[in-house]
Amino acid sequence: MKPTPSLITGAILTVFFLSLAGVSYLWTPFPVEQLDIGRKLQPPGSLFWLGTDHFGRDTASMLMVGARTSIGVAILAVGIGIGIGVPLGLAAAANHGSLFDEVIMRGNDLVFAFPALVIAILITAVFGPSAVNAILAIGIFNIPVFARISRGGALSLWTLDYVLAARVAGKRSFRISVEHILPNIANLLLVQGTIQFSLGILAEAGLSYVGLGAQPPTPSWGRMLADAQTMIYMAPRLAVFPGLAIVLMVLGLNLLGDGLRDHLDPRIRRLRQ
Amino acid sequence: MHKIPRTLAVAGLAALASLGTAEAAKTTITIGMQLEPPNLDPTGGAAAAIDEVVYANIFEGLTRFSADGSIRPALAESWDISGDGTVYTFRLRDGVTFHDGTTCDAEDVKFSLDRARAEDSTNAQKALFAGIADVSVIDPLTVQVTLQNPDGAFTTKMAWGDAVIVAPETIGQAATHPVGTGPFRFTNWVKGDRVEIDRNPDYWGEPVALESATFKFISDPTAAFSAMMAGDIDAFPGYPAQETLAQFEADPRFVVIIGSTEGETILSTNNKADLLSDVRVRKAIAHAIDRQAIIDGAMFGFGTPIGTHFAPHNPDYLDLTGLSAHDPDLSRQLLAEAGHGDGLTLRLMLPPPSYARRGGEIVAAQLREVGIETEISNLEWAQWLEQVFRNKDYDLTIVSHTEPSDINIYARPEYYFQYDNPEFQSLMADYAITADPGMRTALAHQLQTIIAEDYVNGYLFQLARTGVADAGINGLWKNAPTQANDLTGVHWSD
Numbered sequence: 001m002k003p004t005p006s007l008i009t010g011a012i013l014t015v016f017f018l019s020l021a022g023v024s025y026l027w028t029p030f031p032v033e034q035l036d037i038g039r040k041l042q043p044p045g046s047l048f049w050l051g052t053d054h055f056g057r058d059t060a061s062m063l064m065v066g067a068r069t070s071i072g073v074a075i076l077a078v079g080i081g082i083g084i085g086v087p088l089g090l091a092a093a094a095n096h097g098s099l100f101d102e103v104i105m106r107g108n109d110l111v112f113a114f115p116a117l118v119i120a121i122l123i124t125a126v127f128g129p130s131a132v133n134a135i136l137a138i139g140i141f142n143i144p145v146f147a148r149i150s151r152g153g154a155l156s157l158w159t160l161d162y163v164l165a166a167r168v169a170g171k172r173s174f175r176i177s178v179e180h181i182l183p184n185i186a187n188l189l190l191v192q193g194t195i196q197f198s199l200g201i202l203a204e205a206g207l208s209y210v211g212l213g214a215q216p217p218t219p220s221w222g223r224m225l226a227d228a229q230t231m232i233y234m235a236p237r238l239a240v241f242p243g244l245a246i247v248l249m250v251l252g253l254n255l256l257g258d259g260l261r262d263h264l265d266p267r268i269r270r271l272r273q
Numbered sequence: 274m275h276k277i278p279r280t281l282a283v284a285g286l287a288a289l290a291s292l293g294t295a296e297a298a299k300t301t302i303t304i305g306m307q308l309e310p311p312n313l314d315p316t317g318g319a320a321a322a323i324d325e326v327v328y329a330n331i332f333e334g335l336t337r338f339s340a341d342g343s344i345r346p347a348l349a350e351s352w353d354i355s356g357d358g359t360v361y362t363f364r365l366r367d368g369v370t371f372h373d374g375t376t377c378d379a380e381d382v383k384f385s386l387d388r389a390r391a392e393d394s395t396n397a398q399k400a401l402f403a404g405i406a407d408v409s410v411i412d413p414l415t416v417q418v419t420l421q422n423p424d425g426a427f428t429t430k431m432a433w434g435d436a437v438i439v440a441p442e443t444i445g446q447a448a449t450h451p452v453g454t455g456p457f458r459f460t461n462w463v464k465g466d467r468v469e470i471d472r473n474p475d476y477w478g479e480p481v482a483l484e485s486a487t488f489k490f491i492s493d494p495t496a497a498f499s500a501m502m503a504g505d506i507d508a509f510p511g512y513p514a515q516e517t518l519a520q521f522e523a524d525p526r527f528v529v530i531i532g533s534t535e536g537e538t539i540l541s542t543n544n545k546a547d548l549l550s551d552v553r554v555r556k557a558i559a560h561a562i563d564r565q566a567i568i569d570g571a572m573f574g575f576g577t578p579i580g581t582h583f584a585p586h587n588p589d590y591l592d593l594t595g596l597s598a599h600d601p602d603l604s605r606q607l608l609a610e611a612g613h614g615d616g617l618t619l620r621l622m623l624p625p626p627s628y629a630r631r632g633g634e635i636v637a638a639q640l641r642e643v644g645i646e647t648e649i650s651n652l653e654w655a656q657w658l659e660q661v662f663r664n665k666d667y668d669l670t671i672v673s674h675t676e677p678s679d680i681n682i683y684a685r686p687e688y689y690f691q692y693d694n695p696e697f698q699s700l701m702a703d704y705a706i707t708a709d710p711g712m713r714t715a716l717a718h719q720l721q722t723i724i725a726e727d728y729v730n731g732y733l734f735q736l737a738r739t740g741v742a743d744a745g746i747n748g749l750w751k752n753a754p755t756q757a758n759d760l761t762g763v764h765w766s767d
Contacts, residue, residue, distance in 0.1 A: 033641065034638065035635055037570040040570065055635065128650065215648075215651065216649050217637060234516060
């Protein structure tokens with residue numbers, strides 16, 4: 001079947017920002033750690049595509065390296081969520097109804113009940129602001145999301161005949177979970193991962209905005225916004241460009257997530273045909 | 274649609290505006306401040322914001338600073354100094370009352386000074402009173418202060434906000450409800466928002482033109498800008514968003530007031546930290562710094578480069594910026610000599626003001642040029658006071674020392690930059706008791722040179738006082754000889 005327009009738009013935006021981040025490892029128009037006060041607040045032009053900031057840094061280069069920071073934090077945070085949440089969810093589903101299941105799921109509810117960003121602020125305030133702590137803080141809140149989704153997906157699969165067959169054949173729950181359940185919930189995880197990825201980008205920008213994310217001189221979209229705040233009347237572009245970057249990146253990931261769900265979910269696929 | 278001719282529109286607007294100002298001149302004022310004072314007792318707190326509300330408005334001392342930094346009589350009408358310079362006899366003004374109606378006399382002066390210099394005193398500037406040997410009441414309007422040693426700066430010390438005269442009956446509540454002798458009375462404090470004061474009808478001196486005044490606390494530079502533009506604030510003497518000053522300058526409704534402060538902004542260095550106890554490393558840091566870039570980048574050009582810990586507007590200032598001129602090659606060479614040829618890493622802690630946060634990023638970039646990596650931590654004030662100022666757990670930090678003539682902090686080895694030089698300490702002791710102006714200048718020059726040649730700290734710039742005010746206000750201070758928003762001479766033009 002043909003991919004939907006939202007899937008295409010989402011994929012294009014996502015690939016665009018991912019490649020921006022990738023390219024920034026090899027090349028940026030200007031070095032971002034070098035300040036040159038003499039050329040501060042230059043308007044966009046042929047030399048500085050998006051102008052320069054109050055320290056004379058090239059905004060385009062800052063955005064590229066900032067993409068790297070945001071994406072890096074968000075990917076690792078999603079990684080933590082999947083790495084811990086999925087095994088927990090699968091284990092809970094395999095032991096459905098047991099005390100183990102209860103403990104894990106109620107523990108997840110506990111973490112889920114806290115407003116994520118507030119706790120992230122608390123964590124970074126206690127352990128000091130840094131990109132690593134931001135990753136941990138965002139990652140912790142991804143755990144219950146993935147635990148729930150994988151448990152829910154796994155539970156319905158456990159009642160299916162082929163799982164029963166595998167059981168009769170003498171396979172242990174662990175092998176069944178890994179060999180039969182996991183591949184069948186991979187779609188779900190991929191979609192949820194994309195959504196969590198976009199939430200991670202937002203959370204990172206929020207934490208950096210209040211000064212709790214990546215520390216200077218590492219560029220970050222959130223801090224670019226914060227720095228631009230007092231100059232918004234003089235040079236609105238300083239806030240507009242990182243703001244647009246955040247919006248487009250998050251929009252792209254959400255479109256991609258929605259599109260993937262429509263594309264991968266057999267029921268929706270059938271409906272559309 | 275037809276375009277209304279622009280001049281016509283402007284004339285119409287002007288006419289509308291003049292309707293508003295046609296009445297008599299305003300007698301109220303709203304002053305913007307970036308930080309809210311933690312309490313309102315100037316004798317019990319170090320925060321500059323306390324004095325910025327109460328100094329000269331609510332509380333007065335024996336003497337006071339005037340707008341140009343000179344010392345004027347306040348509650349003391351006049352004074353005599355004994356031949357050997359150790360006995361000061363202050364004659365107090367007659368008819369001075371506190372806001373609660375009680376008289377202010379020699380007993381109150383004795384109480385205030387004894388309280389400030391007592392063992393258990395919580396005064397933030399106890400050093401001001403350390404030289405006092407005895408305070409005695411001669412008669413209700415005469416106080417005699419005996420010093421241990423002659424002190425040429427004693428009347429200046431008595432002008433500090435920390436040396437104001439308070440009454441024993443009301444000092445207990447001064448933190449929340451200050452009662453002083455000043456031309457304004459405290460009326461209301463809405464925590465987190467504003468402090469209100471109104472005119473004291475029983476004031477001993479010339480009555481003030483304003484009927485009431487409000488100090489409004491706005492910490493966010495962007496919000497400060499909007500509040501000024503919207504007219505919610507009439508004047509913002511310590512205006513925090515220098516980047517927007519150009520806009521106010523171009524607007525006829527406002528005047529921009531650029532003055533100097535007593536704020537030596539320095540790259541404070543922990544002289545006891547492993548790497549930084551080596552003077553070559555400190556010298557390398559000093560030569561790595563390009564002051565003008567910091568002033569342009571962090572302060573949008575407002576600020577005067579300094580080469581030592583002394584205010585450039587002080588007649589005794591010595592320009593020592595040449596000792597630490599921007600010279601990255603020399604820095605690299607010094608680092609190599611000190612055994613750090615392949616670089617070193619230092620921690621740079623930055624408090625919230627933009628001079629520190631922005632300045633810090635520029636300093637970090639300049640240090641990186643010569644091979645010094647910095648790990649930047651942005652700290653809130655409470656954290657900064659705890660970790661840097663009290664526990665001395667830092668390598669570098671940027672802060673503005675806004676107390677007047679505070680070079681004496683270098684004679685305190687326990688002070689947070691931990692500079693311990695006996696030669697400097699003994700010179701400082703001499704300086705403190707020297708009254709002869711020529712000798713004082715010579716000593717001041719010597720003191721400034723020692724700390725500059727020892728590269729105790731990186732000396733960056735003298736903080737400018739950038740203020741914005743409604744064009745109709747007269748009488749605001751241009752410079753900041755002490756931490757104050759003196760409203761006694763402020764009035765609106767008709």
